[in-house]
Amino acid sequence: MPEGDTIHYAANRIRPLVVGEVPHLETPHRRFARGRWAQRLEGQAVTGVDAHGKHLFIRFDGGWVLHSHLRMTGHWGTYPADARWGRSPRRAWLVLRAREHEVVQFDGPVLELLTPGRARGDRRIAALGPDILAPELDEAGFLRRLREDDPTRPIGDALLDQRTLAGIGNLWKCEACFETAIDPWRATGEVTDEEALALVRAARPRMAQSARDGNQTRHKQIYGKAGRPCPRCGTRVRQRGQWDENRPTYWCAGCQR
Ligand SMILES: [Zn+2]
Numbered sequence: 001m002p003e004g005d006t007i008h009y010a011a012n013r014i015r016p017l018v019v020g021e022v023p024h025l026e027t028p029h030r031r032f033a034r035g036r037w038a039q040r041l042e043g044q045a046v047t048g049v050d051a052h053g054k055h056l057f058i059r060f061d062g063g064w065v066l067h068s069h070l071r072m073t074g075h076w077g078t079y080p081a082d083a084r085w086g087r088s089p090r091r092a093w094l095v096l097r098a099r100e101h102e103v104v105q106f107d108g109p110v111l112e113l114l115t116p117g118r119a120r121g122d123r124r125i126a127a128l129g130p131d132i133l134a135p136e137l138d139e140a141g142f143l144r145r146l147r148e149d150d151p152t153r154p155i156g157d158a159l160l161d162q163r164t165l166a167g168i169g170n171l172w173k174c175e176a177c178f179e180t181a182i183d184p185w186r187a188t189g190e191v192t193d194e195e196a197l198a199l200v201r202a203a204r205p206r207m208a209q210s211a212r213d214g215n216q217t218r219h220k221q222i223y224g225k226a227g228r229p230c231p232r233c234g235t236r237v238r239q240r241g242q243w244d245e246n247r248p249t250y251w252c253a254g255c256q257r
Contacts, residue, residue: 001071001072001169001170001171002054002070002071002074002075002169003054003167003168003169003170003171003172003207003216004051004053004054004131004132004133004166004167004168004169004207004211005133005167005172005207005208005210005211005216006070006210006211006214006216007051007053007054007055007056007070007167008051008133008167008211009210009211009212009213009214010051010056010076011049011050011051011056012211012212013076013078014049014056014058014076014078014103015048015049017078017096017098017099017101017103018046018049018058018096018098018099018103019046019047019048019049020045020046021045021046021098021099022043022044022045022046022098023046023096023097023098023103024096024097024098025037025038025041025094025095025096025097026038026094026095026097027093027094027095028089028092028093028095029092029093029108031093032093035113037113040064040113041060041062041064041113044060044061044062044064045060045061046058046059046060046061046098047059047060047061051131051133052125052128052131052166052167053128053129053131053132053162053166053167054069054070054162054166054167054169055067055068055069055125055128055166056068056069056070056076058096059119062116063115063116063119064113064114064115064116064119065113065114065116065119066094066111066112066113066114067110067111067112067113067114067119067122067125068094068105068110068111068112069109069110070107070109070110071109071110073107073108073109074105074106074107074108074109074110075087075105075106075107076103076104076105076106077102077103077104077105077106078101078102078103078104079101079102079104080100080101080102081097081100081101081102083102085102085104085106086106087104087106087107091106091107092104092105092106093105093106093107093108093111094111127163128162128163128166129141129142129145129161129162129163129164129165129166130142130145130165130166131166131167132165132166132167132168132200132203132204132207133167133204133207133208133211137200137204139197139200142164142165142196142197142200143193143196143197145163145164145165146158146164146165146188146196149161149164149188150188151187151188151189152187152188152189153187153188154184154185154186154187154188154242155177155182155183155184155185155186155187155188155191155196155199156173156174156177156184156185156242156243156249156251157184157242157243158188159173159176159199160173160242160243160247165200167207168200168203168207170223170247170248170249171216171220171223172203172206172207173203173249174222174223174249174250174251175202175203175206175219175220175221175222175223176199176200176202176203177199177251177256178221178222178232178250178251178252178256179202179221180195180198180199180202181232181255181256181257182195182198182199182256182257183251183253183256183257184242184249184251184256185242185249185251186257206219222237222250222251222252223250224250225237225250226238226239226248226250230252230254230255232252232255233252233254233255234254235252235253235254235255237250237251237252238250238251238252238253
């Protein structure tokens with residue numbers, strides 16, 4: 001699943017291709033047949049491409065904003081103009097052409113064009129917690145939001161709540177809990193502020209590196225390793241579903257407390 005680092009990585013690749021350009025825009029997917037996005041954005045230059053948590057925004061000088069969230073299935077690709085795309089053209093929802101390149105969003109599932117008014121006042125976006133990949137991490141804001149949450153909620157669960165902290169997903173949650181030797185099933189009320197900050201500080205540099213180079217795999221110590229010996233204590237790694245989407249949580253009951 002794309003997490004915040006994947007989205008920042010996509011924004012970093014898209015930005016130099018479109019900022020300052022008036023891209024040629026197509027929305028090949030039939031759900032946009034009547035959206036007239038190309039007309040609405042006609043003649044407008046891209047002023048910025050940014051990410052907050054798992055959300056990506058492409059901003060135009062008329063105030064319009066393309067907003068995307070990839071959830072489990074979506075993907076952003078960037079290709080030289082004559083190159084083969086990484087997924088079938090039938091799965092493309094958005095194509096932007098500029099500087100001899102194509103920027104393609106595949107498989108949605110959240111892609112919308114926000115009016116200038118909506119872009120300023122969108123409540124879903126305003127409700128997001130601090131971005132774990134912001135240049136200056138708002139640690140106080142993260143702790144305040146964490147403490148407003150249900151203290152009986154397992155910490156591994158609470159970390160996935162984008163209203164508390166935006167950008168962290170299941171992979172980085174598992175790795176941060178392992179790194180800090182914190183049991184992801186421990187109640188949040190029994191996790192100290194120092195421990196909560198240690199979790200975020202463990203995930204942040206690894207996510208930042210992945211946002212720069214797109215490689216998440218080198219950091220996997222525990223994710224996906226159910227049944228294998230823990231790299232720290234040798235106990236067999238366990239896996240169980242967590243959160244309302246039942247995301248697989250990997251942890252070591254031997255050394256995570
Ligand atoms: Zn262990």
